[in-house]
Amino acid sequence: EAGVAQSPRYKIIEKRQSVAFWCNPISGHATLYWYQQILGQGPKLLIQFQNNGVVDDSQLPKDRFSAERLKGVDSTLKIQPAKLEDSAVYLCASTGGGHTGELFFGEGSRLTVL
Amino acid sequence: AQSVTQPDIHITVSEGASLELRCNYSYGATPYLFWYVQSPGQGLQLLLKYFSGDTLVQGIKGFEAEFKRSQSSFNLRKPSVHWSDAAEYFCAVGPSGLVFGQGTRLTINP
Numbered sequence: 001e002a003g004v005a006q007s008p009r010y011k012i013i014e015k016r017q018s019v020a021f022w023c024n025p026i027s028g029h030a031t032l033y034w035y036q037q038i039l040g041q042g043p044k045l046l047i048q049f050q051n052n053g054v055v056d057d058s059q060l061p062k063d064r065f066s067a068e069r070l071k072g073v074d075s076t077l078k079i080q081p082a083k084l085e086d087s088a089v090y091l092c093a094s095t096g097g098g099h100t101g102e103l104f105f106g107e108g109s110r111l112t113v114l
Numbered sequence: 115a116q117s118v119t120q121p122d123i124h125i126t127v128s129e130g131a132s133l134e135l136r137c138n139y140s141y142g143a144t145p146y147l148f149w150y151v152q153s154p155g156q157g158l159q160l161l162l163k164y165f166s167g168d169t170l171v172q173g174i175k176g177f178e179a180e181f182k183r184s185q186s187s188f189n190l191r192k193p194s195v196h197w198s199d200a201a202e203y204f205c206a207v208g209p210s211g212l213v214f215g216q217g218t219r220l221t222i223n224p
Contacts, residue, residue, distance in 0.1 A: 105158040
């Protein structure tokens with residue numbers, strides 16, 4: 001079974017530029033999450049999708065971050081304009097049916113903002 | 115609001131020694147609790163989880179954890195660590211949209 005796929009693995013941009021990250025969850029997983037992991041910290045939830053609807057985006061900085069999951073499968077997370085403090089690893093995770101809550105994570109996209 | 119505290123930022127143990135990583139949580143109902151491990155440059159891998167039943171749960175790689183409701187704790191243990199266990203360990207509370215602790219970095223001395 002293929003895991004959660006993310007791209008790009010690494011991205012370096014200058015502040016005020018824009019960037020987009022892509023995630024393809026495990027086949028059949030209805031719930032998709034984006035987490036931000038700053039160096040030395042635990043992952044912080046940015047947004048949760050159930051199919052193509054947003055369940056929780058309370059911690060998403062909506063003035064600069066946006067995310068979509070148009071067909072209920074792949075998802076894109078965009079940052080525009082980027083700030084220095086956005087340097088982090090962006091992790092995508094998915095989970096299927098049932099109620100155990102286990103998340104399956106991709107390897108992440110590491111963003112460096114200069 | 116739910117939260118997780120991992121009091122130890124960095125722990126060093128000798129290979130073959132026993133290990134205990136601490137985790138305290140705050141959650142209004144019966145929590146779903148998880149331990150994940152993250153090796154450098156890798157994603158998070160689930161070690162074990164608890165959501166009901168026996169309070170002592172077994173996981174992969176010889177790890178176990180015990181849920182203690184009275185102490186709001188879910189500590190991770192391993193009787194004898196191997197050099198390959200060196201990694202970052204995260205405790206998380208659910209059931210949905212997991213909240214993670216800040217992590218404990220484990221270093222193994224040969």
